[in-house]
Amino acid sequence: MKLEAITWQRMAERLAGHLDEPPREGGAWQRVGIDGAPAAGTGVLAGELAEALRQRGRSALVVAAGGFLRPASLRFEFGRQDVDAYLGGWYDTGALWREVFAPTDPDGSGRVLPDLWDPVTDRATRSPYVELPAGGVLIVHGPLLLGQWFPFDLSVHISLSEGALARRTPAEERWTLPAFARYARETDPGSVADALVRADDPRHPAWTGLRRP
Template structure:
């Protein structure tokens, strides 16, 4: 894959411009965007940048992080605190994401989205209020391992780190998750599946594979 240097500012401006004309695959009035990748790659920061750029263009964004849809600790740690298989396939409540985030944004949906469900620090429900996303509003879902659940994304951005960069930038206490990302690369090929690939080994100098087709 050929990648070219770009600044974060130009990257977010270009993506935001494309989102203004993006046609959803199923006729939904709400474009749904994935910002996929390890937290060490700055997916949350990129989603926030995109949200700011969309607001400047008169569109309403809704940023949702998968960390707000973790399963309770009793389920996440059922097989220990560093079980790679549990992290890969059982930490995130994908059923709740389908029900509370994607379902309301289906064609004919209400647009009434729950932005988070579970507080992992307190290990209890967040009790956050629902958010009404108006037609034309854009969902920006960020987090790891997003492209393996058949979520109906209309645009997918994968923030890619080389294995060495991922290890260096992952906090020591989270490095036990690295085999899950190796498996994700091997089984899902997120760079091959995503519409946009951003290499962020050096966060000061990103590179990408070019502007996506708005159609």
């Protein structure tokens, strides 16, 4: 696999340029997924892409998957370090479909809920809906996004080697490492995504470029 050294800013500009093309299904909004473990720092590229789009006169809304965690009573039903629960039960995918993706369907309202649940207080955030104008771009970032059939017009997977993932994951979260190993085996996000980024050294990312027209 050939990887090209690139900066996050330049990568964002390349992605923004690609998004100048009409959406696949001809809808009013485009949807981008930036997938990667928490240690991959998906929010960095999401923020750079939003800024690159705004410089091109496009509206952009960044939504973190971490704002759609389920309540602690559901996440920890089988213990605080259950790998199966983390893979299949921590993130409220139903709420993401309902509150984030459905409003940006071709017949949607454009009223997106930016977050739903605060895992620190374990309470609803009660954030107001955000109006994403027609022609705007929704950017969803976080872990375990691929393989969920989310309707992304463009997807990027930020990959870390096994060693880099272990080093950059805080000690109290290293129990999640088997979950990401399973995700890599079962979903193969690096092949599913439209672009693969290797970010073992976050200061010097490299990527495949966009692998489809």
